[in-house]
Amino acid sequence: MNIFRQLSYRQINLLGFITCITAMLFAVGFLQHYLMLEPCPLCVLTRVIVISLSLVFLLAVIHNPKPLGQRVYAGLAILVGLIGLGVQLRHVWLQNLPPDQVPACGPGLEFLLETQPVFSALRMVLQGSGDCAEIDWIFLGLTIPMQTALLFVFLLGLAVWQLMRKPSS
Numbered sequence: 001m002n003i004f005r006q007l008s009y010r011q012i013n014l015l016g017f018i019t020c021i022t023a024m025l026f027a028v029g030f031l032q033h034y035l036m037l038e039p040c041p042l043c044v045l046t047r048v049i050v051i052s053l054s055l056v057f058l059l060a061v062i063h064n065p066k067p068l069g070q071r072v073y074a075g076l077a078i079l080v081g082l083i084g085l086g087v088q089l090r091h092v093w094l095q096n097l098p099p100d101q102v103p104a105c106g107p108g109l110e111f112l113l114e115t116q117p118v119f120s121a122l123r124m125v126l127q128g129s130g131d132c133a134e135i136d137w138i139f140l141g142l143t144i145p146m147q148t149a150l151l152f153v154f155l156l157g158l159a160v161w162q163l164m165r166k167p168s169s
Contacts, residue, residue, distance in 0.1 A: 009070055009162065013060040016077065016158045020054030023151055031137065031144065040131040042091045046148055049084040053155060056080060070162060077159035085152040091145035094133045 007015075027047060031037045039047065060073035135143050142150070 010061050010064055012158055012162055013057045013073070016057035016155055017054050017061060019151070019155060019158075020050050020057060023050055023148075024054070035137060037136045040134070042087060042094075042132045043144070046084065046087055046091075046145075049080060049087060050151075053077060053080045053084065074159050074162035078156060078163065081152050081156040081159055085149060085156065088145050088149035088152060091132060092143070092149060095135055095143055095145060097133060 024047065027039075027043075027050075032039060056073060056077045060070070060077075063069065063073070065073065137144055139147065
């Protein structure tokens with residue numbers, strides 16, 4: 001498609017930034033405040049990752065670097081996006097476990113971060129809990145983690161596109 005070739009480096013990063021902000025508004029505004037769904041520890045971690053990715057895209061828009069810098073920002077976005085996709089795949093896996101294999105419910109992320117070293121808390125969050133295995137909302141047959149995995153695939157696609165395309169000066 002010709003329109004995609006015409007988009008500038010800044011426009012693609014702006015699209016990534018706007019997509020991240022829209023996803024956060026949806027998660028907080030609609031899912032949490034309208035539907036009253038409380039985020040599980042993996043959902044909170046996912047929000048941190050989406051915010052981190054939005055910052056990479058925003059910095060790339062503001063900085064508008066030369067070709068080497070463009071590749072660095074794209075590489076950072078790919079790294080953060082892969083981490084986010086990995087967390088979502090773990091979340092989907094937890095939701096598809098048989099009921100007898102679902103881990104017991106654990107403490108919230110805030111409590112873990114207050115009482116444990118950061119890496120220990122992250123390890124416990126990634127192991128998941130019964131909270132993370134609950135399916136609270138489905139849209140078009142997809143759970144929230146499935147939808148978020150698709151979000152990360154889209155954002156990764158933007159970052160890979162930035163990395164693979166001929167850099168603009």
